[in-house]
Amino acid sequence: MTAFGIYVHVPFCAARCGYCDFNTYTPAELGGATPDGYLAGLRTELRLAGAALGSPPPVDTVFVGGGTPSLLGADGLKAVLDAIRAHFDVAPDAEVTTEANPESTSPRFFAELRDVGFTRVSLGMQSTAAHVLAVLDRVHSPGRALDAAREARAAGFEHVNLDLIYGTPGESDDDLLGSVEAAVDAGVDHVSGYALVVEDGTAMARRVRRGELATPDNDELAHRYELLDARLSAAGFDWYEVSNWCRPGGECRHNIGYWNGGQWWGAGPGAHGYIGATRWWNVKHPNTYAQVLAEGRLPVADYEQLDAVARHTEDVMLGVRLRDGLPMTLLGEAERRRAATVVEDGLAIMRSDRLVLTDRGRLLADAVVRTLLD
Numbered sequence: 501m502t503a504f505g506i507y508v509h510v511p512f513c514a515a516r517c518g519y520c521d522f523n524t525y526t527p528a529e530l531g532g533a534t535p536d537g538y539l540a541g542l543r544t545e546l547r548l549a550g551a552a553l554g555s556p557p558p559v560d561t562v563f564v565g566g567g568t569p570s571l572l573g574a575d576g577l578k579a580v581l582d583a584i585r586a587h588f589d590v591a592p593d594a595e596v597t598t599e600a601n602p603e604s605t606s607p608r609f610f611a612e613l614r615d616v617g618f619t620r621v622s623l624g625m626q627s628t629a630a631h632v633l634a635v636l637d638r639v640h641s642p643g644r645a646l647d648a649a650r651e652a653r654a655a656g657f658e659h660v661n662l663d664l665i666y667g668t669p670g671e672s673d674d675d676l677l678g679s680v681e682a683a684v685d686a687g688v689d690h691v692s693g694y695a696l697v698v699e700d701g702t703a704m705a706r707r708v709r710r711g712e713l714a715t716p717d718n719d720e721l722a723h724r725y726e727l728l729d730a731r732l733s734a735a736g737f738d739w740y741e742v743s744n745w746c747r748p749g750g751e752c753r754h755n756i757g758y759w760n761g762g763q764w765w766g767a768g769p770g771a772h773g774y775i776g777a778t779r780w781w782n783v784k785h786p787n788t789y790a791q792v793l794a795e796g797r798l799p800v801a802d803y804e805q806l807d808a809v810a811r812h813t814e815d816v817m818l819g820v821r822l823r824d825g826l827p828m829t830l831l832g833e834a835e836r837r838r839a840a841t842v843v844e845d846g847l848a849i850m851r852s853d854r855l856v857l858t859d860r861g862r863l864l865a866d867a868v869v870r871t872l873l874d
Contacts, residue, residue, distance in 0.1 A: 503757035505561035506588065508542065508580055509768030510569040511786055514604070518637035518703040519665075519696060523770030523784050524567045533786035535572055538768075541786075543583045544793040545767050550587030552798065553765070553775070558591040559584065560762075561754035563598075570600035574612035581617055595619055595659075595753040602648040603640045610648075610655035620659040620752070621652045622692075628682045629675040632668045635713065637703065649686040659750055661690035666724040667716040668696050676724055677731060684735040689750035693728045694743055695721045722863045729859070742821045742862050759818045761811075769799075777806045817869050825854035835872050842868055 512535065513524040525533070550556060564580055572580070577598055584590060597620040598613065610621065625645035626638055633642060645662060652660045662683045666676050683691055696716050698705050707713045729739065737745040741759060744752065757764065766773035769789040772781045780803035783789050792799040806814070812830075819826040828850075831839060839855050842848045847861035847868050861868055 502557075503560050503753075503760065503762035504557045505563065505754050505757050505762060505764040506559055506584055507754075507764055507766045507768075507771055507773070508562070508564045508569075508584070509766065509771040509782075510564060510566040510572060510580075511538070511769045512566065512571045513568050514571065514601075515637070515639050516703070518635070518707070519699065521699040521702050522567065525786065531785070531787050533790065535576055537790050538786055539572075539576060539579050539583070541790045541793045541799075542580065542767060543586075545799060546583045546587045548793075548796075548798050549765050549767065556588055556765075558589045559594055560591055561594060561757055562590065562596045563754040565599045567599075568601045568604060569598045570604040570609065574609050574616070577613060577618070578616040597622060597659075597752070597754060599624070600648070601640065602644040605648045605651065607651045607655065610652045610657065614656045619657070620661070621657050622661040622663065622690075622752075623648050623652070625649075625662040625679070625683065626665045627668065627671070627675065628679045629671065632671050632675055635668050635670055636665065643682075646682050646686045649683075649688050653687050659690065660686075660688040661692060661752070662686065662688050664691060664693045664728070665696050666693060666728060667721045669713040669716070671724075673724070673727060676727055680728055680731045684732070684737075689747040690752065691732060691737060691745050692743055693725070693732075693745070695725065725863060726859075729862075738823070739862070740823045742857070742865050759822055761815060761818070777811065779804050779806060813873060816872055820855065820857065820869055820872070821865055823856070825851060825856035828853045828855060831855075831872070838872050838874065842871055 511523055511525050513526055516524065516526055562584060564577060569577060581596065596618045598618055599622045602623055623645050626636055627633055628642045630642050649660050649662060664679055664683065698708050698715060704713065708715055732745045736747055739745050740751050763775050764773060768782065769786050770782055770784040772779065780800050782799045783792060783801045789799045815830055816826065828836060843850060846858060847864055848855050848857050857865060857868065
């Protein structure tokens with residue numbers, strides 16, 4: 501059975517990080533929108549969603565992302581989960597995740613989340629180097645993410661993730677290795693590591709354009725990835741997707757659902773959903789979101805129907821990034837010939853009729869996809 505999840509987007513942030521281009525809003529940008537108004541709209545959207553789907557399948561995973569979901573507090577996150585349960589059948593063994601900013605958490609916060617049914621926490625750490633956090637405009641102190649991870653574990657969370665960013669201008673190899681060592685020592689079972697991308701329209705992009713910051717160098721990013729992978733591997737973590745490592749059993753089931761072509765309802769301002777062959781995205785601003793729902797309509801800004809070619813392209817793009825590899829049965833004759841070239845180039849191996857990236861291939865995953873689909 502195809503996995504079915506629910507993603508809930510919380511659009512609030514206390515401050516905007518210089519590298520972030522997500523659909524988030526600081527207090528000055530909200531135009532009067534409030535968390536209570538957001539929650540009221542979310543309840544309406546989930547009610548309309550349940551009615552639109554008729555008899556939706558059991559929910560295997562819930563992921564509350566943002567933005568900064570922890571700004572809602574434990575009571576607000578309980579309200580999110582209650583709204584989902586009111587209109588959907590959440591499986592007894594469902595994975596229920598929330599993202600959190602370390603500065604807006606506490607031991608009591610984590611204990612209350614466990615009590616209401618959250619099973620997994622993902623914390624934005626990025627780095628333990630103060631000068632790296634400063635370039636990223638992160639507001640938490642270097643050690644707070646580690647303390648938060650330990651607090652989550654003490655509250656009973658078996659599954660805790662720390663997000664790292666590598667390649668920030670001014671970051672050294674030792675800065676990155678220090679961050680990885682600290683994450684491992686914090687006792688988490690999952691680490692996500694992302695190369696810094698300078699997105700158009702962000703404060704960081706403007707600083708790069710003015711010459712205040714250097715553009716991340718691709719060779720340096722590759723080197724940092726190798727350092728990250730080697731240290732995590734030595735600590736008992738294994739990669740299961742190009743940017744994600746975990747201890748045995750620590751995989752994020754919600755994200756695996758995305759990568760394996762699962763279905764999900766996306767709720768909240770700017771959220772994306774995918775049901776059947778339809779992908780849609782909601783209106784972005786919380787005020788517009790509330791206004792549309794007040795009219796009794798789903799807050800869909802636009803949608804697209806994915807044809808067979810588009811679905812195949814996505815299956816290849818996502819599947820090739822997984823440790824389990826890409827089933828050769830998914831590929832056409834010409835793509836199989838190109839897969840043989842990828843193997844000859846040392847970018848992948850064949851394992852039980854699956855194309856699996858080598859260590860070098862993981863650094864060039866996008867190039868592998870382009871070769872297969874060319």
